[in-house]
Amino acid sequence: MKWPPLSLLVVVGVTVLGSWAWRSHVSAADGELLAQRVKPGDIRMISSETCGWCTAARRWMKAEGVPFSECFIERDAQCLADYQALGGAGTPTLVVRGQRVLGFDRARIIEILE
Secondary structure, rough: OOOHHHHHHHHHHHHHHHHHHHHHHHHHHHHHHHHHHHHOOOEEEEOOOHHHHHHHHHHHHHOOOOEEEEEEEOOHHHHHHHHHHHOOOOOEEEEEEEEEEEEOOHHHHHHHHO
16 A cells, blocks of 8 residues: 655645634634623524534533523423524524524624624
8 A cells, every 4th residue: 555645644734733723713712702792691592402513502602601591492382483483494593682693603693793
């Protein structure tokens, strides 16, 4: 078996590490910005118990100190009714100052909060 040239492995390694470092930097910057701008009651996350994206969004917001409330469509009839009224397109569905955000789109959330 022939191995790829060392230069190719170095380029791939640098690209992967750079991408990881950039995402970490952007994520931290987003977290600081959201934590500064969000007030209790600004963000409501409509979740599903089986939604991995909901779990990731919940963990990220808690880690960054971003206040939010959350409900689960399987447990709460009002939450399910609100979800359906918003179009029921998927979870997480966030309601940020009255505006629907489908998925955990930090850039859109920041835009709404500006």
